Amino acid sequence: MSMTFIIDALVTVIGITTPILLAASGELVVEKSGVINLGVEGMMLVGAIAGFAVTFETGNPWLGIVIAMLAGAASSLIFGVLVLSLGANQVATGLALTIFGIGLSSLIGSNYVGIANDPLDSPFPDDLAKDAFWRIIFGHSPFVYMAVLLVLAIGYFLNKTRAGLVLRAVGENDFSAHSIGYPVIAIRYAAIAFGGAASGLAGADFSMVISPLWAEQMTAGRGWIALALVVFAGWRAGRLLAGSYFFGVLMALELYAKASGFAIFPSQFWAAMPYLIAVIVLAIISSRDGKGGKAPACLGKPFIPNG
Amino acid sequence: MRLRLEKRLEPSRRMLVLTPVLSVVAIMLLGIVIFDGLGYDGQQAVWELFFTPVLDAYKWRDVATKAAPLIIIALGLSLGNQAKIWNIGAEGQYIVGAIAAAGVAYSTQSLSGFWIIPLMVLAGMAAGAAYAAVPAVLRTRYGVSEVLSSLMLVYVSLQLLSYMVTGPWKDPDGHNFPQTASLTDAQLLPHDIWDSGIPPGLLVALLAAAIFYVIVSRTVFGFSIRAIGEAPHAARYGGFSSDGIVWATLMISGGMAGLAGVFELMQLGRLNLGYPSGYGFTAIIVSLLGRSHPIGVFIAGIVLAITYVGGQVAQTVVHVPNATAGLFQALLLFAILASDLLVRYRIRFSIKADPLTERGGA
Numbered sequence: 001m002s003m004t005f006i007i008d009a010l011v012t013v014i015g016i017t018t019p020i021l022l023a024a025s026g027e028l029v030v031e032k033s034g035v036i037n038l039g040v041e042g043m044m045l046v047g048a049i050a051g052f053a054v055t056f057e058t059g060n061p062w063l064g065i066v067i068a069m070l071a072g073a074a075s076s077l078i079f080g081v082l083v084l085s086l087g088a089n090q091v092a093t094g095l096a097l098t099i100f101g102i103g104l105s106s107l108i109g110s111n112y113v114g115i116a117n118d119p120l121d122s123p124f125p126d127d128l129a130k131d132a133f134w135r136i137i138f139g140h141s142p143f144v145y146m147a148v149l150l151v152l153a154i155g156y157f158l159n160k161t162r163a164g165l166v167l168r169a170v171g172e173n174d175f176s177a178h179s180i181g182y183p184v185i186a187i188r189y190a191a192i193a194f195g196g197a198a199s200g201l202a203g204a205d206f207s208m209v210i211s212p213l214w215a216e217q218m219t220a221g222r223g224w225i226a227l228a229l230v231v232f233a234g235w236r237a238g239r240l241l242a243g244s245y246f247f248g249v250l251m252a253l254e255l256y257a258k259a260s261g262f263a264i265f266p267s268q269f270w271a272a273m274p275y276l277i278a279v280i281v282l283a284i285i286s287s288r289d290g291k292g293g294k295a296p297a298c299l300g301k302p303f304i305p306n307g
Numbered sequence: 308m309r310l311r312l313e314k315r316l317e318p319s320r321r322m323l324v325l326t327p328v329l330s331v332v333a334i335m336l337l338g339i340v341i342f343d344g345l346g347y348d349g350q351q352a353v354w355e356l357f358f359t360p361v362l363d364a365y366k367w368r369d370v371a372t373k374a375a376p377l378i379i380i381a382l383g384l385s386l387g388n389q390a391k392i393w394n395i396g397a398e399g400q401y402i403v404g405a406i407a408a409a410g411v412a413y414s415t416q417s418l419s420g421f422w423i424i425p426l427m428v429l430a431g432m433a434a435g436a437a438y439a440a441v442p443a444v445l446r447t448r449y450g451v452s453e454v455l456s457s458l459m460l461v462y463v464s465l466q467l468l469s470y471m472v473t474g475p476w477k478d479p480d481g482h483n484f485p486q487t488a489s490l491t492d493a494q495l496l497p498h499d500i501w502d503s504g505i506p507p508g509l510l511v512a513l514l515a516a517a518i519f520y521v522i523v524s525r526t527v528f529g530f531s532i533r534a535i536g537e538a539p540h541a542a543r544y545g546g547f548s549s550d551g552i553v554w555a556t557l558m559i560s561g562g563m564a565g566l567a568g569v570f571e572l573m574q575l576g577r578l579n580l581g582y583p584s585g586y587g588f589t590a591i592i593v594s595l596l597g598r599s600h601p602i603g604v605f606i607a608g609i610v611l612a613i614t615y616v617g618g619q620v621a622q623t624v625v626h627v628p629n630a631t632a633g634l635f636q637a638l639l640l641f642a643i644l645a646s647d648l649l650v651r652y653r654i655r656f657s658i659k660a661d662p663l664t665e666r667g668g669a
Contacts, residue, residue: 038395038454078641087651088644091393091454092595096644099588100637106630107345216630221462228455266474272466275459279445282456287449 017248019202023226026198033191034171034298038094041223042101047072047200049105052207072200073193080192112214119212143205155237171296174303228278250274313653322650330642356617375508376567378608380590383563385599387556390536396457397564398587399464400435404565407434409578419493435565443557447550486579508570520601
């Protein structure tokens with residue numbers, strides 16, 4: 001294997017890992033607050049079409065990124081109102097958000113099918129970004145750097161800051177947190193909106209970098225992988241980072257198997273592999289109860305004060 | 308004046324029935340606003356979406372054809388809903404059901420006999436149930452949430468379908484299209500039952516709804532499902548096994564999804580890449596809109612089928628995009644989830660200072 005091949009492969013892995021890392025980081029914060037939002041896939045699609053459409057209409061990709069995050073957050077607030085203010089079931093509402101995201105993005109996207117944008121390039125100068133070796137560090141889209149910074153910041157926030165401690169307290173024991181005066185519902189709203197923005201950003205990565213061409217349901221189930229990743233990581237930021245790249249390698253195998261006509265297994269086998277592995281990994285992690293990291297105690301339970 | 312929520316001692320039965328109807332009406336009104344906002348004729352779009360399929364007799368068959376798989380899958384899901392066990396991978400079980408039936412069809416191409424169709428049905432149900440057994444094992448033995456595991460398997464089933472129709476079962480006379488050979492006469496049901504315009508799938512849906520009605524309201528099993536869903540601890544003291552309920556609800560819903568897959572295969576006449584239709588996901592909306600009650604599910608299945616057919620009508624008449632039906636289905640689900648509040652709570656409008664005028668505000 002030549003050096004070029006190895007660098008190419010690493011750049012590919014880093015690129016396709018980024019959206020699931022972004023989405024999973026956001027979902028980690030949501031779940032730490034005691035809420036499970038299964039709408040990741042839908043919010044990613046809303047972010048994907050928002051980022052794509054705004055970039056196409058204005059020619060300004062950075063504006064596209066901002067609007068994608070806002071759109072993701074806005075759609076997550078539909079979920080927030082239903083589960084936090086109206087006490088609706090989180091599983092069903094999250095699923096509704098995914099169906100909503102698929103429908104809304106297809107509706108808006110029907111004007112953009114077949115249109116391509118220029119992919120968003122590395123923010124670094126070409127001397128570094130296109131260098132045969134240094135591109136492994138400097139040759140990525142801005143999303144890659146944002147994702148790594150985001151997960152590190154979240155790790156710091158959750159474990160080292162007072163606000164992070166409060167967020168975790170809300171997720172571990174909402175009634176206690178409420179009784180000592182923390183605004184449980186407001187904190188959860190904030191976490192949900194943050195998760196929505198991260199998913200929106202993840203979607204924009206798909207439509208602006210990975211395949212800068214609008215296609216219906218272009219996120220192809222990656223939002224669900226992101227949800228599995230949070231469990232896989234045992235609700236810890238460090239393991240989330242490592243786990244994402246593990247899945248990135250699995251997803252890269254599919255691309256390489258297709259490109260090389262690698263014939264031992266059909267390409268569909270490689271495409272199914274991240275999902276199969278996710279199921280197997282979920283079983284392994286869940287059976288090692290405690291050692292694998294525990295879910296926040298209030299995850300998925302509605303909180304109705306004086307209820 | 309202020310708004311006050313008051314928890315009901317028991318869920319309101321009237322609201323349980325009334326809220327799905329209110330949700331549908333609310334979504335129609337919202338639809339007019341949305342379509343107008345998007346620059347279409349809102350009133351006409353909503354009319355085509357919701358009413359044309361009902362009023363135009365030529366559309367009834369389409370509605371019946373689409374309602375059948377939705378109802379069959381949603382009946383299975385409704386058991387799990389009541390026990391709060393979420394099989395959201397019914398789409399996958401629906402697909403493997405069709406793949407299994409197509410496998411029977413593939414190996415009986417040159418045969419004939421009355422046994423072929425029952426064998427296809429059995430194979431499809433068994434495959435759907437077996438596919439749902441995976442999340443059941445994972446949940447009962449390893450504690451894996453059935454929500455994520457059942458969903459992951461949808462994506463696996465899509466790849467399996469793609470492999471079968473492009474590889475081993477590809478029709479050699481199919482001009483290189485990714486599809487299986489057409490089903491033979493011995494593998495197909497008549498298009499209509501007794502020339503009545505009723506597709507066989509709808510008849511099965513009707514029968515299944517009757518059977519589920521008996522199961523839910525007249526058997527200990529039906530009672531134990533509700534007991535587990537409403538008071539898991541008490542139910543366990545009462546001797547009901549929660550693992551047993553996980554198994555039963557997942558296997559039954561998987562089997563029903565597989566059954567729907569077989570009938571849809573017979574409806575389409577062959578398996579191809581376009582087979583996955585999202586019915587397995589829409590059926591979740593159907594089961595919730597129908598309040599997990601067999602009669603409600605049957606009606607809800609027809610309502611959702613109307614939006615599919617109406618979506619196509621609205622697309623040709625008002626030129627709204629194809630994705631409209633999906634968006635409305637999601638909004639409908641949001642509305643039904645939000646309206647749950649009315650089932651569990653009473654809303655009172657009151658002027659705080661004077662309790663005597665409390666009723667006047669409402």
